[in-house]
Amino acid sequence: MSRHEIVSPEGLRVDGRRPGELRRINCRTGIFTQADGSAYIEIGNTKCLAAVYGPREPQKKGQAVHDRAFISVEFNVASFSSGEHKEKLRQDRRLLELGTTIRQTFEPVIMAQAYARSEIAIFIQILQTDGGILHTAINATTLALIDAGIAMTDYVAACSSGFANDHAILDLNYIEEMAEVPALTMAILPKTGKVTMLGLEARLHLDHFEATMNLANDGCAAVLDILDEAIRKITKTRAQTIS
Template sequence: MRREIVSPEGFRQDGRRPEELRRSHFRTSLFQQVDGSAYVEQGNTQCLVTVSGPREPQMRSKSLPDRAVVTVEYAVAPFSAGERKGPLRTNRAHTEVAASLQATFEAAIMTTLFPRSEIMICVQMVQLDGSALATAINAVSLAIIDAGIPVTDYVTACSAGYIGSDPVLDLNYLEESAGMPQLTLALLPRTRKIVTMAMEQKLHLDHLEPTAEMCEEGCLQMYQQMNAYIASASKLATLITPSA
């Protein structure tokens, strides 16, 4: 029996409306040995990010004379998905995600302020339940802010799919595996500039616009949540360590 993604009453299998995000949690400053770290939970997708830098590049040959290099490591925990997967040395899908994260954050970080240095971003997916790339982008964004690296704006991301005649926001694993086209969008929310747009299945051009619009709306909602978290976290930090 194939279950429908959106019921006739307008609810999804997990009880959300089509335009509703999953509940998310944020944490920053989790580790001591790195400059910034963040943990983001969107539904059951959990992601842990650490950022070190700007620092001297570990490989001299990789440094650039005019700006900082952003390197991204992406790893998925063996227990993160339904079926156990042993760690692979090189996984093409992971390399692709890492490359797309790198491109996203090279656009947002003011890399020209730190010539001949390196900013290293390590992404660890702890649990996967759909919208992994979007969750990773949100987590990296928070970790970079936690590290105090200058950025032009937050980068917030969200995914959306298109099923039947309507788009649905923030897909979970069940919805993702139903095979509908999925669009992941990353936005600089204040200017509404799109930095990443990823889509792997085919979708009619007429449907792209409503899907992208819903994604954009989701990104803006995400921005408000993340901004509220950062505001409360930094307030807390100043309370604990008053500037002496």
């Protein structure tokens, strides 16, 4: 599919959404009993698990930092997640980059100084890919960290956007990404409105940048509402169970 076919003359995308519509989002926490915190999220057909272990003794002595926690992120994509075969070396390099991006996204948010000389280990597994794996993983990590009781200054909510056929489009799917639509991924801190991560795949004309970024910001706000509702729901359920 070429970029010219992304949005039809009727204003519909290949999956039937309007340009500014999110895909369906389902999420829940407390997936793994062995982990300190865990979460599962579906954004459209992209499915992700996140698990948090810690604060715990660092697995390697050299990782201990005297005044804060060491944060590690391991990012994996299941071999069965898509029908596309990719060269393993290239895939591994891309996964390392994604893991580094997520670590850098959460370092300003996690109150690491409260967990000196410990490790907070984050494990992310993409089970199925249909576009937007980075923002899906960020949102799953937010839920897993909250489930683990890790002190954070704010939520981190993430979403992607792009620009095609004179439209800014929200929450790109796999077909749109493969059509080389310029994809912008944003993660925000809702309390302050600060951007903690902003990534752009491919070139985007400066005239279209503001509209694309504003739509991503709106998408982050919509995602935040869903994450917050999920956390409040599970907290209420657990409180009722205890009482």
